[in-house]
Amino acid sequence: MKKASILMIIGPLFLLGLYFFPLWNIMLGAPQYPEPLGMDIYIDGIKGTNEFDIQNIDGLNHYIGMRKLPKPEEMWEFSTFPIVIGVMVALGVLIGVFGFFNILTHKWFIGWFLFMSILGVLGMYDFNAWMIDYGTNLDPNAIMKLANPDGTPMSYKPPLFGHAKMLNFDVTSLPATGAWMMFIGMTLTLVAFYLGWKKEPKNKESEIKNYATT
Secondary structure, eight states, rough: OHHHHHHHHHHGGGGGGGGGSSSSSEEEEEETEEEEEEEEEEETTTEESSTTTHHHHHHHHHTOOOOOOGGGGOOOOHHHHHHHHHHHHEEEHHHHHHHHHSSSSSSHHHHHHHHHHHHHHHHHHHHHHHHHHHSSSSOTTOOOBBBTTSSOBBOOOOOEEEEEEEEEEEEEEEEEEHHHHEEEEEEEHHHHHHHHHHHHHHHHHHHHHHHHOO
């Protein structure tokens, strides 16, 4: 159980990478941009992959009626997510420490994993909802008003995951370093649960044998 508990302590600590590395990355490539434009999405804000990327993206969005990319103070998520991650890291480490001293069982490990998974799904849902609003709620007075073949207004929602073609831009949306660190950390907590679960039957079997010999 001690090995499992150590993994349970280490796993949540990987989530601290979200404070330093981007969670997601969206790149926009086009013939007129030899070097693609990109934005890195952190848990506390959005930054350009290169120095002037945000400025250039906002300039392009202005022509088709999209709003400027939000500043940290303009979205509640950017102030809430860092707190949520901090609480989950502290909770995970505490569960691991209690497991090390046999105060809690390995079932708490999977409980933390499932709770963090639910929060992750809710975060992705919120992120996708924001992109839908960002790409479809356009300024009716925009300089360029483009429509689909059926006459409906064109949507500029970036893909949540993968590649999409928008006008002459190739848009790619993929997890970034922070997301992979979170994935590694959560995987370690799942391994911790497995090790604790694997050891439990052996402990019960030894107790039965000891009882039988007395």
